[in-house]
Amino acid sequence: MTTNTARERLINAAVEAFAEKGFAATTTRDIASRAGMSPAAVYVHHDSKESLLFTVSLDGHRSALAVINRAAASSSDPVDRLRTMVYDFSLWHADNSRVGRIVQYEYHALTPEHRAEVATLRRSIERTMQDALADGVDQGVLDVTDIPGTAFSLLSLGVDLVRWFEPGGSRSGHDLATLHADLAIRMTAARAAPAQPSA
Amino acid sequence: MTTNTARERLINAAVEAFAEKGFAATTTRDIASRAGMSPAAVYVHHDSKESLLFTVSLDGHRSALAVINRAAASSSDPVDRLRTMVYDFSLWHADNSRVGRIVQYEYHALTPEHRAEVATLRRSIERTMQDALADGVDQGVLDVTDIPGTAFSLLSLGVDLVRWFEPGGSRSGHDLATLHADLAIRMTAARAAPAQPSA
DNA sequence: GTCTATAAATTGATAGAC
DNA sequence: GTCTATCAATTTATAGAC
Structure with missing residues (x-):
C-alpha cells in the first residue's frame, strides 16, 4: 500500500x-x-507554490542523476556502458515525462537559490556523460572529437522526448530508448579495428 | 533603415x-x-496577449519550415542534402534561439485554433526530414531502419539548443550546427561501399 | 488538519481625454 | 495613436473557526 x-x-x-x-x-x-x-x-x-515546484524539480533531478550514474557503473566496456547510459537516460524521460518536463522546462521558474542547487545536479549529469565518452576515447573504442558537444547531443535525445512524449502513444519508451542507444553508438564508435596490437 | x-x-x-x-x-x-x-x-x-504570441509563433514556424525546405532542395545527393538540412535547422535554432524557444515551448499556450494552424507547419517539417531519409535509403547511401524515429532525433538536436543556447556564449551556432551535421551523417550513413556494381 | 472567508496585490483589457 | 485612470477578475497567501 x-x-x-x-x-x-x-x-x-x-x-x-x-x-x-x-x-x-x-x-x-x-x-x-x-x-x-x-x-x-x-x-x-x-510553504509556497515555488517550494512545491522545487520539491518536484529537486527530486526529479536526483532521480535522473541516479539513473545515469548507475548506468555509468554498469559495465567496464565503454561501448556497452554508453549504450546503457543513453538507453536508461532516454527511458527515464519517457517513463517520467511529466516530471521530466518540469525538470527541463521549469528550471527558470525556480528562485535563484533553488536554481543553483539543481544546477549542480545538472552539471553532474553532463560530467558523467563526458567522462564516459573520454574513457572510451582513451581506450580507443570510441571516436569523439568534440566530447562536451557530443555529450550534450546524446543527452538532448532523451531530454527532447519530454516535449512531445505521451504515455500510451504509438511508440513505447523502450523502442525510443533503444533507437537512441543505437544512434549513440553509431555517433561515437570508432570505425576501424578497435584493438590493433601495433601501428 | x-x-x-x-x-x-x-x-x-x-x-x-x-x-x-x-x-x-x-x-x-x-x-x-x-x-x-x-x-x-x-x-x-x-488584439490580445495571445494574438501577440500567435504572431510570433506562426512567423517562427514559417521561418524554420522555409529553412529546412530550402536545404532539402539544395542538393540531389542524399548525404550532402541531409548534412545541409541538419546544419541549417540547428543553425536556425541557434541564430533564432529566442523565437525558437517560443516556437517550441509556448505551443501549448496557443488557442486550439491557432495551435492547429502551426501544427500543420510542424508536421511539414517532420515530413521533409523523413522524406530526405527515405530517399537516401532508396538510393542505398543511407542506412536507416526507423525513419520517423531517426528524423525526430535529428530534429531534436536542433530543437534542444533553444533550451540552453545563449548568443555570445562559449560555442558558436556554426560550431554546434557543424557538430550536429557530422553526427547526423554518422547516424545514418551506410557503412559498406555505397556503390557496388554487383553482389 | 481541514475548512470558509478574505486580504492584498496583480492581472488582461477598456474608457475616455488629448 | 498615445496617454492616464480604472474596471473586473483572478492571483497567492493568510486569518480564524471548527
Whole structure:
C-alpha cells in the first residue's frame, strides 16, 4: 500500500498541473482541487507554490542523476556502458515525462537559490556523460572529437522526448530508448579495428 | 533603415519577454514597457496577449519550415542534402534561439485554433526530414531502419539548443550546427561501399 | 488538519481625454 | 495613436473557526 499522505497527494497534483499547463499558468487552486482539498490546505503542507515546484524539480533531478550514474557503473566496456547510459537516460524521460518536463522546462521558474542547487545536479549529469565518452576515447573504442558537444547531443535525445512524449502513444519508451542507444553508438564508435596490437 | 513601427516594436518586445520568462509569466505591462509604451497602447496594435504570441509563433514556424525546405532542395545527393538540412535547422535554432524557444515551448499556450494552424507547419517539417531519409535509403547511401524515429532525433538536436543556447556564449551556432551535421551523417550513413556494381 | 472567508496585490483589457 | 485612470477578475497567501 502506498501511504499517500496529504503532502504527497499535493505533490502528485502539482506534478500533473505543472506538466500540463506549466508552472506560471498553474494556480494553487488548481493544485488543491486536483488533490481534493481546499486552496488553504496547500499552505499547511508546503510553504509556497515555488517550494512545491522545487520539491518536484529537486527530486526529479536526483532521480535522473541516479539513473545515469548507475548506468555509468554498469559495465567496464565503454561501448556497452554508453549504450546503457543513453538507453536508461532516454527511458527515464519517457517513463517520467511529466516530471521530466518540469525538470527541463521549469528550471527558470525556480528562485535563484533553488536554481543553483539543481544546477549542480545538472552539471553532474553532463560530467558523467563526458567522462564516459573520454574513457572510451582513451581506450580507443570510441571516436569523439568534440566530447562536451557530443555529450550534450546524446543527452538532448532523451531530454527532447519530454516535449512531445505521451504515455500510451504509438511508440513505447523502450523502442525510443533503444533507437537512441543505437544512434549513440553509431555517433561515437570508432570505425576501424578497435584493438590493433601495433601501428 | 529598419522601419520599426509601433506594431513591430511590440512584437520584438514580446519575443524578448516570452523567451525570457515564458508566455504565462509575461505581463502585458512588461511588453509595453520594453517597447517604451503604456499598457493601453498594446491593444491598439494587437488584439490580445495571445494574438501577440500567435504572431510570433506562426512567423517562427514559417521561418524554420522555409529553412529546412530550402536545404532539402539544395542538393540531389542524399548525404550532402541531409548534412545541409541538419546544419541549417540547428543553425536556425541557434541564430533564432529566442523565437525558437517560443516556437517550441509556448505551443501549448496557443488557442486550439491557432495551435492547429502551426501544427500543420510542424508536421511539414517532420515530413521533409523523413522524406530526405527515405530517399537516401532508396538510393542505398543511407542506412536507416526507423525513419520517423531517426528524423525526430535529428530534429531534436536542433530543437534542444533553444533550451540552453545563449548568443555570445562559449560555442558558436556554426560550431554546434557543424557538430550536429557530422553526427547526423554518422547516424545514418551506410557503412559498406555505397556503390557496388554487383553482389 | 481541514475548512470558509478574505486580504492584498496583480492581472488582461477598456474608457475616455488629448 | 498615445496617454492616464480604472474596471473586473483572478492571483497567492493568510486569518480564524471548527
